[in-house]
Amino acid sequence: xxxxxxxxxxxxxxxxxxxxxSGLDAVSMRGLAQVLGVVPMALYKHVAxxxxxxxxxxxxxxxxxxxxxxxxxxxxxxxxxxxxARRAVLRHAWARRAIESRTRRTPxxxxxxxxxxxxxxxxxxxxxxxxxVMHALGNRIWGFSPExxxxxADPSAPPPPAEQQRATAEEFARRFPHVLEIATAATxxxxxxxxxxxxxxxxxxxxxxxxxxxxxxxxxxxxxxx
Amino acid sequence: xxxxxxxxxxxxxxxxxxxxxSGLDAVSMRGLAQVLGVVPMALYKHVAxxxxxxxxxxxxxxxxxxxxxxxxxxxxxxxxxxxxARRAVLRHAWARRAIESRTRRTPxxxxxxxxxxxxxxxxxxxxxxxxxVMHALGNRIWGFSPExxxxxADPSAPPPPAEQQRATAEEFARRFPHVLEIATAATxxxxxxxxxxxxxxxxxxxxxxxxxxxxxxxxxxxxxxx
DNA sequence: ACGCTAGGTGTACGGTGTACGCCTGTCAAG
DNA sequence: CTTGACAGGCGTACACCGTACACCTAGCGT
Numbered sequence: 025x026x027x028x029x030x031x032x033x034x035x036x037x038x039x040x041x042x043x044x045x046s047g048l049d050a051v052s053m054r055g056l057a058q059v060l061g062v063v064p065m066a067l068y069k070h071v072a073x074x075x076x077x078x079x080x081x082x083x084x085x086x087x088x089x090x091x092x093x094x095x096x097x098x099x100x101x102x103x104x105x106x107x108x109a110r111r112a113v114l115r116h117a118w119a120r121r122a123i124e125s126r127t128r129r130t131p132x133x134x135x136x137x138x139x140x141x142x143x144x145x146x147x148x149x150x151x152x153x154x155x156x157v158m159h160a161l162g163n164r165i166w167g168f169s170p171e172x173x174x175x176x177a178d179p180s181a182p183p184p185p186a187e188q189q190r191a192t193a194e195e196f197a198r199r200f201p202h203v204l205e206i207a208t209a210a211t212x213x214x215x216x217x218x219x220x221x222x223x224x225x226x227x228x229x230x231x232x233x234x235x236x237x238x239x240x241x242x243x244x245x246x247x248x249x250x
Numbered sequence: 251x252x253x254x255x256x257x258x259x260x261x262x263x264x265x266x267x268x269x270x271x272s273g274l275d276a277v278s279m280r281g282l283a284q285v286l287g288v289v290p291m292a293l294y295k296h297v298a299x300x301x302x303x304x305x306x307x308x309x310x311x312x313x314x315x316x317x318x319x320x321x322x323x324x325x326x327x328x329x330x331x332x333x334x335a336r337r338a339v340l341r342h343a344w345a346r347r348a349i350e351s352r353t354r355r356t357p358x359x360x361x362x363x364x365x366x367x368x369x370x371x372x373x374x375x376x377x378x379x380x381x382x383v384m385h386a387l388g389n390r391i392w393g394f395s396p397e398x399x400x401x402x403a404d405p406s407a408p409p410p411p412a413e414q415q416r417a418t419a420e421e422f423a424r425r426f427p428h429v430l431e432i433a434t435a436a437t438x439x440x441x442x443x444x445x446x447x448x449x450x451x452x453x454x455x456x457x458x459x460x461x462x463x464x465x466x467x468x469x470x471x472x473x474x475x476x
Numbered sequence: 477a478c479g480c481t482a483g484g485t486g487t488a489c490g491g492t493g494t495a496c497g498c499c500t501g502t503c504a505a506g
Numbered sequence: 507c508t509t510g511a512c513a514g515g516c517g518t519a520c521a522c523c524g525t526a527c528a529c530c531t532a533g534c535g536t
Contacts, residue, residue, distance in 0.1 A: 029483070053524060065525075066484050074524065124350060129399065134426045137398075141428035155432035159448070160457035162388075162396040170388040170396075172363075173355065200360045202367035206381035222385070226475075231386035234464040235457075242460075249452075255514070279493065291494075292515045300493065478536080485530075492523065499516075506509080 030062065032070045036080045040116070043081065048118035051077075078122055083132035085119045088112040091139065098147025099236045105140060106232060110167025123166050140165055149243050156249065157239050164235075169228050173207070256288060258296045262306045266342070269307065274344035277303075304348055309358035311345045314338040317365065324373025325462045331366060332458060336393025349392050366391055375469050382475065383465050390461075395454050399433070 028034075038060050043051050053074060057064040071077045089112055092104035113119045129137075137158070144154040163170065197204050210222050254260075264286050269277050279300060283290040297303045315338055318330035339345045355363075363384070370380040389396065423430050436448050 052522080054522080063485055065486080065527095068525075069483050124396075127397065131425070134422075134429055138426040138429045141432055145428055145431070151431050151435040155436050156453060156456045158432065159395060159398055159453035160460055162398065162457070169385060170350075171353065172385055172388065196360075199357070200364040202371055203360055203364045205371070205377050206367055206384065209377040210381050227382060227385035230382045230475075231388070231461075234386055234468075235460060238460040238464045249456075278491085280491085289516050291496095291517080294494075295514050480534090480536100482533090483531090485528100487526105487528090489526085490524100493521095495518105495520080497516100497518090500514090502511105502513085504509100504511090506507105 030060065030066060030070055032080070035060070035067060035070045035077070036084055039077060039081050040084050043118040043122075044116055048121055051081075051118075053077075075128070079126060079128050079130050082119065082122050082126055083130055085112055085116055085123075086132045086136050088115070089136060092143075098143055098149070099240060101143045101147070102140065102236065103232065105143065106161075106165060106167055107229075108167075109136075109165065110228060113167045120166075120168050124163065137165070149239070150248065152249055153239070153243060153247055157235070160235055160239075161232075164228070164232060167228070169224075169231055173222065256286065256292060256296055258306070261286070261293055261296045261303070262310055265303060265307050266310050269344040269348075270342055274347055277307075277344075279303075301354070305352060305354050305356050308345065308348050308352055309356055311338055311342055311349075312358045312362050314341070315362060318369075324369055324375070325466060327369045327373070328366065328462065329458065331369065332387075332391060332393055333455075334393075335362075335391065336454060339393045346392075346394050350389065363391070375465070376474065378475050379465070379469060379473055383461070386461055386465075387458075390454070390458060393454070395450075395457055399448065 035056070039051050039056055042056055042059055053064045053067055056077075057067055060067075067077075071080065089105070090108040092101045092108070094101075096104060113123070141154055141158060144157060145151070149157070158165070261282070265277050265282055268282060268285055279290045279293055282303075283293055286293075293303075297306065315331070316334040318327045318334070320327075322330060339349070367380055367384060370383060371377070375383070384391070
């Protein structure tokens with residue numbers, strides 16, 4: 025049975041699936057070739073190099089973003105767009121890291137940015153203000169904020185002996201009291217949950233609204249730079 | 251002449267200098283060993299592995315951050331702290347990428363975060379609000395905002411033929427009119443400078459002040475979550 | 477029947493991090 | 507003194523990475 029031939033689509037689709045299932049590190053040219061039942065160099069007939077492969081994978085995620093209801097006013101429209109982006113990025117755990125590492129602005133990336141910018145402009149914001157707002161949003165236009173604390177520890181790892189754990193906890197409290205304070209507050213005082221205890225969704229929306237509110241105020245009073 | 255022995259300090263210092271001079275990619279165990287006149291495996295007697303090396307380099311940069319004048323009120327104190335961090339990170343072009351890639355919260359990292367959190371707390375902000383504000387600031391506490399557009403193109407690269415350049419420019423204008431609009435506005439209409447034309451310092455401070463202003467307002471009206 | 481070409485193959489090169497064993501100079505205890 | 511532990515630098519080796527380059531072959535338009 026002659027398998028159907030490769031294609032850029034098939035390669036990218038397989039890469040996304042592989043990353044979804046086994047993580048971004050599993051997406052090596054060799055690894056990807058293997059799941060496609062093909063020799064590594066075969067991929068290069070469809071993708072120029074690994075960077076382009078990554079770009080293509082990110083583009084695939086962007087393709088899942090949904091446009092907001094056109095009836096919404098600009099803050100809600102931006103909000104809807106970014107939250108849709110967030111949902112897509114969360115569906116692909118690797119996407120965040122991939123987006124952060126890419127610097128290439130593909131047509132898909134530019135298209136999405138253009139849509140976001142367009143939403144502000146149609147809302148009446150000045151070119152000037154819109155420009156700075158885009159910078160202020162930063163990676164939040166991709167639906168995520170930077171991770172402030174550790175990624176949640178691997179739950180399969182064996183916990184350290186209780187004695188030592190208490191000792192390090194005490195030292196932590198002594199050296200970083202303020203961090204401890206806000207970390208425990210976030211988990212309702214459950215110290216053991218401190219690592220992965222933040223409600224990322226809330227944090228995302230908090231920051232987003234903080235920025236959008238600020239922008240709305242600047243816009244309302246006719247802000248202009250310099 | 252017996253060279254003085256290696257030490258963790260010396261290794262880290264050499265790594266930082268190497269990265270400063272030749273970029274982060276030049277910092278491989280082999281490359282670093284070479285500039286130290288030593289065999290690669292020798293480094294492992296002083297650093298557990300490459301991740302720890304990177305962590306150490308980041309810690310070195312954090313060591314350059316300066317504490318603000320204690321007489322400042324909280325918004326100015328935070329501002330001063332973050333701008334000091336920014337100066338340090340700008341001194342080491344690689345630091346930004348290194349910080350983004352690290353997930354490990356070393357004592358140095360926690361110490362710095364604790365200082366920032368402490369500044370908010372001493373200003374009277376609630377634990378609750380402070381926590382969310384830290385998330386909202388995100389990587390901005392390291393003195394940089396995410397790059398929205400391409401890194402400036404390598405100026406040594408030969409420019410494409412004028413004809414083709416005009417054609418792609420026209421297509422760009424057709425497909426991404428809004429992006430073009432804000433990009434040209436940022437450079438005063440100089441289209442050729444669009445790539446690296448943003449005033450990053452302004453963007454950083456704009457976003458920072460937008461956030462701090464919003465926070466001050468929330469604080470003033472006694473905001474609390476849920 | 478011919479030759480072109482798209483697409484898969486095989487081999488090879490130079491790079492990476494790092495595990496493991498060895499060897500040697502220093503220094504403290506017997 | 508001698509001895510033995512040990513810190514620290516050395517050498518080799520392994521598995522993995524991206525990818526350059528030459529080759530082969532099936533299918534197709536002329």
